[in-house]
Structures are given as C-alpha cells and as structure tokens.
Amino acid sequence: MDQEEISKYVDRCRGLIEASPQMDEENTKVKLIQPFLELLGWDLYSTEVALEYEIPMASGSTYVDYALLVGDSPVVFVEAKPARSTLSDAEVRQLRSYMRQELDVDWGILTNGKSFEVLTKDRSQNGGEEMSVVQFDLDDLSERPGVLQLLTKESIRSGKSAEIAEQVAETNRAIRYLSEHETSISASIANAVTDEVGELPIDIDAQTREFVQNLVTILREQRQFVGETADTDTESDPSESYVESIGDSEVxxxxxxxxxxxxxxxxxxxxxxxxxxxxxxxxxxxxxxxxxxxxxxxxxxxxxxxxxxxxxxxxxxxxxxxxxxxxxxxxxxxxxxxxxxxxxxxxxxxxxxxxxxxxxxxxxxxxxxxxxxxxxxxxxxxxxxxxxxxxxxxxxxxxxxxxxxxxxx
Structure with a gap:
C-alpha cells in the first residue's frame, strides 16, 4: 500500500475533524469512512460494496452500515459511528452479533473515522467466536501503515487476512494460557533450571516469573503489529526482533x-x-x-x-x-x-x-x-x-x- 496515499488520507481526515469536531454520523460516513474503504481498495460504486445491508435477526431485521462483498457473499461488515462519539464495548458487542448472523462474514470494522477496532472470527473455536484483532487510531496510520494490509480487498480475497487472523488467534490463546498459569509455568521453569544447574545465587522464582511476563509482553506486541510483520519476506536476527518488540515499552x-x-x-x-x-x-x-x-x-x-x-x-x-x-x-x-x-x-x-x-x-x-x-x-x-x-x-x-x-x- 502506498505510504504517500495513506499520509494524504490521514492529513485530509485530520483537517476535516479539526474543522468539524462535532461531525455527525452521515458526514462521518461520507467524509471519513468511505474514503477509508476506498483506501483499502473497495469500489464504492460497484456491487462489491452494499450500503445499509439487511441482516436477519431473531427479533426481525437490522442493518449494518456497509457490507463488503466477494461475489454475492458479504465478507466484511463495517459499522459507522459519528466522529464526535467514542467507540464503546456495547457497539463492539453489537457488531459481533451482526457478524454471527452471516456465515461468510469473517471480518468486522467498527469506526468513527478517528478510532478503529477490527474483529474477526476465530475458526478454531466452535462457532467461530468473534475476537478483536487490532485497535488503532487515525494518527497511528502514519507510523504503522502496515496494519491496513490486514483489511485490503486483495488480502481479504486472497486469504492472506485469514492467515493473519489464525496467527492472532494462536497468539491470543498463548497469551491467555500464560497469563492464567503464570505461577505454575514460572515454577516449572525454575525447577527445570535448578535441576540442571543446581542452586543459583539469585531469586530464581522472581526471574522466571519476569521471564513469563516478558514473554506475554512480546506476544502482545507481536499481535499489535501483526499486519506489519506479515508481509515481511526478509529474515531478521531473532535477538534484534526481541529487542525491537520490547523496546517500544521498555528500556x-x-x-x-x-x-x-x-x-x-x-x-x-x-x-x-x-x-x-x-x-x-x-x-x-x-x-x-x-x-x-x-x-x-x-x-x-x-x-x-x-x-x-x-x-x-x-x-x-x-x-x-x-x-x-x-x-x-x-x-x-x-x-x-x-x-x-x-x-x-x-x-x-x-x-x-x-x-x-x-x-x-x-x-x-x-x-x-x-x-x-x-x-x-x-x-x-x-x-x-x-x-x-x-x-x-x-x-x-x-x-x-x-x-x-x-x-x-
């Protein structure tokens, strides 16, 4: 994706938001969100983008602001909120419920033009539980343009986005397991080290606990920047990658x-x-x-x-x-x-x-x-x-x- 094109989009949106901080939903859609979809490669003036897409629900029908389609099937739902608002957990739950009604919809985007939350279905879980892949702000795109690769039409249609989603799901499972079993994992590592080399003149329990915490930190950072690393073909020094991922949050x-x-x-x-x-x-x-x-x-x-x-x-x-x-x-x-x-x-x-x-x-x-x-x-x-x-x-x-x-x- 062209960096200059992204920078122009970000600068234009910043100017519009500064000029109209109380922008309502309709203006947000036209001025901020529709240009975002075009930036991702989706043609608003074709049949691949449906506005006010009808979703059958148990209590009747409802509508999602945008459905992005491949062929006749929706694959991405986009729910828009006004720029003057902040995104809420209730709105995330609403988007999850929309995604749940359509078997082929693996992706959801909730945005007010300033903040973005991306959801996908974890196909490894029964029923494909919806999970948050990444959250980012408009300002983040200047520094992390690679995050958009996750959502481009090309990535969605080629299946590359699905591969990234699976990586995120695996990372989430690892983070959850390490966090829930931090004490037992730390103790197992400490015992293994002690069995191999004997007693050490340090607090081995504290060191192994910090090791597990740092491992979780690295996994979280990898998940946050997964859209950027997925397209990297060159090999890197593992120790350098470790420092880079941790270096954003530690010295x-x-x-x-x-x-x-x-x-x-x-x-x-x-x-x-x-x-x-x-x-x-x-x-x-x-x-x-x-x-x-x-x-x-x-x-x-x-x-x-x-x-x-x-x-x-x-x-x-x-x-x-x-x-x-x-x-x-x-x-x-x-x-x-x-x-x-x-x-x-x-x-x-x-x-x-x-x-x-x-x-x-x-x-x-x-x-x-x-x-x-x-x-x-x-x-x-x-x-x-x-x-x-x-x-x-x-x-x-x-x-x-x-x-x-x-x-x-």
Whole structure:
C-alpha cells in the first residue's frame, strides 16, 4: 500500500475533524469512512460494496452500515459511528452479533473515522467466536501503515487476512494460557533450571516469573503489529526482533551490561520527591500514557527526567510508569514537557548504554518531563489481574482513584 496515499488520507481526515469536531454520523460516513474503504481498495460504486445491508435477526431485521462483498457473499461488515462519539464495548458487542448472523462474514470494522477496532472470527473455536484483532487510531496510520494490509480487498480475497487472523488467534490463546498459569509455568521453569544447574545465587522464582511476563509482553506486541510483520519476506536476527518488540515499552540494558539494576545507578536522581495520587495537580480528563518497565529501566527515568525509546501515536499530558517483576505497581508519575527525537533529548549516557543491540529507529521518541514534575507515588497502584504490557492510555482522574491496575488499564 502506498505510504504517500495513506499520509494524504490521514492529513485530509485530520483537517476535516479539526474543522468539524462535532461531525455527525452521515458526514462521518461520507467524509471519513468511505474514503477509508476506498483506501483499502473497495469500489464504492460497484456491487462489491452494499450500503445499509439487511441482516436477519431473531427479533426481525437490522442493518449494518456497509457490507463488503466477494461475489454475492458479504465478507466484511463495517459499522459507522459519528466522529464526535467514542467507540464503546456495547457497539463492539453489537457488531459481533451482526457478524454471527452471516456465515461468510469473517471480518468486522467498527469506526468513527478517528478510532478503529477490527474483529474477526476465530475458526478454531466452535462457532467461530468473534475476537478483536487490532485497535488503532487515525494518527497511528502514519507510523504503522502496515496494519491496513490486514483489511485490503486483495488480502481479504486472497486469504492472506485469514492467515493473519489464525496467527492472532494462536497468539491470543498463548497469551491467555500464560497469563492464567503464570505461577505454575514460572515454577516449572525454575525447577527445570535448578535441576540442571543446581542452586543459583539469585531469586530464581522472581526471574522466571519476569521471564513469563516478558514473554506475554512480546506476544502482545507481536499481535499489535501483526499486519506489519506479515508481509515481511526478509529474515531478521531473532535477538534484534526481541529487542525491537520490547523496546517500544521498555528500556533494555546493553548485552554486556549489568543483570542487576542496582549496578547501573543513576548519575543524578531527578525525582522531585513523593506525592499522593490525590494531590497530583491537573484536569481529571487529562490523558496519561502508562508504560511498563523492569527495574533495570529506572536509571534512565531517574537520571534523564525522561522516558524512551518509544513510539507514540497521540498526544498525552502525563506519563505513569508501571514497574514489573517483584514490584508490580504503577509507581511513578511525571508531567510531559515535550516529545523529541533521541538525538535532541540530551541524554546523560549514550543510548546503547541503555538499549540492547537495537538501533534507535527514526520513528522512536524520547518523552521529556517538565522540570520538578517526576514523583514517586506514596500510594502506588497495585497489580490485580491486568497490567500494561505495552503502552496504554488512561486519565488522570482514573489514576487518582484507582484501587488496582484493573481500574485504570
């Protein structure tokens, strides 16, 4: 898919949304969503696109905004919402119910022209349970254009999209199993290592638990960018892929660097002090970007008053840090000053002192904090069942009042 064409589409949509932020559904369809379908290769002026497609339901008929057809059979349902709205779980459930009525409809797109959620059927499950494949925003397309390959007419008709969907289904099953059995899997790995090499002078239980958590992180990142990697024909270094996928959400020490984070002490500690969440000043609707990090990433945070090296697709006002491993808490908060290229960030150390074997990609950034705004939370948010295994967004109000991570992730 042509990058220039995608960029023009994104710029045009941004301009329309900025000019009319309260755009209603009909204008959203014509100005934002129909050009999106054309971008994917679907011809709106042919029989392959049906508007207000009738779906028989148990209680009568209903209509989906667009049905994309191959031959006479619908294969994709597209449900449109106004740009002024936000997508809800109820609307996702509605689209799932539409997909369930048509045997050949393996794909669903829910969008308001700004945000997109893509669903597919997991054919490995009885009845083909509908699952979410990917969520992305309009701004993400500038950085991740490959995600659109999942939905092009060519990919749908050739079966390539079905192959990607199966990969996502397998990844989902692995994530679910690893998450549900984290304790037993970690114990099995720890026992295997101990049986092979004997007792070690480290907390092997903590290390194996972090290994399982990181494995889940990698799988989630692979799932998020599956549309981009599916078309890659070149072979890559597995270690480099590992760093690239994790590097979006963590800072990794160098291959020859310390395994113990205490060995990489900050040259200067720029934490301003401690603060209770209720005392953080700011609008409760302010956006907070929540990043996960191992303890080994904290020296970067503390000595640079910044976070990196990450991809970001939208604006946010604060950064919160969830510390993995034994800590498992949202433990730090800072107010964003700027988002800059790594060579503009004035880092205390060279990037490779923080990052393992990975080049700093041109689209990765460093988030700098306002001076004196980096605080350690007196009342950190503890882990319950969910935690950010990649960049996630919440609000300052949700962060202030959360009892556990489940209330904000």
């Amino acid at each position: 990794i020490e160098s291959a020859d660097g310390p395994d113990n984070p205490d060995e990489l002490e900050p040259l200067r500690n720029q934490i301003a002090g401690t603060i209770r969440r209720e005392n953080i000043v700011g609008d409760p609707d302010s956006t907070v970007a929540v990043f996960p990090t191992r303890e080994s990433g904290l020296p970067f945070l503390k000595e640079n008053n910044a976070w990196g090296f990450v991809r970001v697709g939208r604006k946010f006002d604060y950064v919160a840090m969830y510390v993995t491993g034994d800590v498992r808490e949202v433990k730090y908060i800072a107010e964003v000053d700027d988002v800059v290229a790594p060579d503009q960030a004035e880092l205390v150390r060279e990037p490779l002192e923080y990052k393992d074997r990975a080049k700093i990609a041109s689209n990765k950034r460093v988030i700098t904090f306002k001076p004196g705004s980096l605080y350690e939370l007196e009342d950190p948010v503890p882990f319950e069942t969910r935690y950010p295994q990649g960049l996630r967004y919440t609000t300052l109000g949700a962060l202030r009042t959360a009892d556990t991570t489940d209330d904000m992730i």
